[in-house]
Amino acid sequence: MKRQTILIIGVGSIGERHLRCFQATGRADVRLVEINPELRRTVAERYGVSKHYPDLDSALQEPPDVAVVATPAQTHIPIATRLAEAGIHLLIEKPLSTSEAGIDRLQSIVNAQKLVAAVAYVHRAHPLLQAMRQAILDQRFGRPVELIVVTGQNFPTYRPAYRSIYYNDHATGGGAIQDALTHMLNAGEWLVGPIDRLVADAAHQVLEGVDVEDTAHVLARQGRLLASYSLNQHQWPNELTITVVCEHGAARFEPHAHRWRWMLAKEETWHDESIAPLERDTLFITQASAFLDAVEGQRAPLCSLDEGLQTLRVNLAALASVKTQSWQTVGGS
Numbered sequence: 001m002k003r004q005t006i007l008i009i010g011v012g013s014i015g016e017r018h019l020r021c022f023q024a025t026g027r028a029d030v031r032l033v034e035i036n037p038e039l040r041r042t043v044a045e046r047y048g049v050s051k052h053y054p055d056l057d058s059a060l061q062e063p064p065d066v067a068v069v070a071t072p073a074q075t076h077i078p079i080a081t082r083l084a085e086a087g088i089h090l091l092i093e094k095p096l097s098t099s100e101a102g103i104d105r106l107q108s109i110v111n112a113q114k115l116v117a118a119v120a121y122v123h124r125a126h127p128l129l130q131a132m133r134q135a136i137l138d139q140r141f142g143r144p145v146e147l148i149v150v151t152g153q154n155f156p157t158y159r160p161a162y163r164s165i166y167y168n169d170h171a172t173g174g175g176a177i178q179d180a181l182t183h184m185l186n187a188g189e190w191l192v193g194p195i196d197r198l199v200a201d202a203a204h205q206v207l208e209g210v211d212v213e214d215t216a217h218v219l220a221r222q223g224r225l226l227a228s229y230s231l232n233q234h235q236w237p238n239e240l241t242i243t244v245v246c247e248h249g250a251a252r253f254e255p256h257a258h259r260w261r262w263m264l265a266k267e268e269t270w271h272d273e274s275i276a277p278l279e280r281d282t283l284f285i286t287q288a289s290a291f292l293d294a295v296e297g298q299r300a301p302l303c304s305l306d307e308g309l310q311t312l313r314v315n316l317a318a319l320a321s322v323k324t325q326s327w328q329t330v331g332g333s
């Protein structure tokens, strides 16, 4: 297979991780664009990247095969559109954007140019979530009827700079809904189908130095299924539990315990499927490999542009629901 040339746009926190993880696949030659000159030089030096550019115009003088858009969310669509016009495949960080502006046009260019475009909802690369989803799709527990997501972590521990990055403002993709809950909403849609309508409550409770919400609750309907999602970004335990209750059993994803488990009707014990703890980069390396497979035509992307757009609509509906204190139909109709 041909080695792909990959351009990482923005090498802040997640961009640097993508750079390292695409390198780790051994299938890609990596370049980078970063508008912060000091960061550009430091990261280029750290990973031995000889082609590094101060802006997209210079990078596009020598177009790559693939680009990873890892800048703040409000810049994703304009950057992705320029890249698509140049015939470059796209892996775009979550959330896809902060509004639907320009996405129609991006989709038409992607379709016309026959490009692979994906959104980097990385939970879809988790081997345990993949296994649980397959069991649900195979109807091992019957029809899914309820989804319950409960999660939290101490965000400042993982992102000490949270006050001064995109996180501090909804306009740049900040707040718990667009930053973290969006991962859960996307995973929930992947497991049991799209969210049709929802009601949300959210507030700033704990995190110092910001006023965006750090705690969020959503009730949703996904077809006939009832769902609830609760998340905070301040609790000390770093835990995530996704339970799918089905007609003839229940399935539960618990990545902090390195397992997924299931219980069938009339049983009283869980059956566990466990794995060794994952390194933090592992899911991103899996995501990078899956994206390269998609570019080579071997598989569909883990999360398509359409699925990323659906979750963006859910984010926007959740924000609107908090503001209006009312149920919202996803997509606004």
Ligand SMILES: NC(=O)c1ccc[n+]([C@@H]2O[C@H](COP(=O)([O-])OP(=O)(O)OC[C@H]3O[C@@H](n4cnc5c(N)ncnc54)[C@H](O)[C@@H]3O)[C@@H](O)[C@H]2O)c1
Pocket (backbone or CB within 6 Å): 009, 010, 011, 012, 013, 014, 015, 033, 034, 035, 036, 039, 055, 056, 070, 071, 072, 073, 075, 093, 094, 095, 120, 121, 122, 165, 166, 173, 179
């Ligand atoms: N999937 C995940 O687990 C995950 C984790 C963190 C962040 N993210 C997402 O990734 C995106 C970036 O987040 P981050 O935490 O890396 O932010 P960050 O602020 O650490 O990094 C963004 C970088 O982009 C650079 N940049 C901005 N505009 C640019 C442009 N036009 N051209 C080139 N570089 C530019 C900035 O200088 C900065 O270095 C956000 O959408 C965020 O939601 C995803």
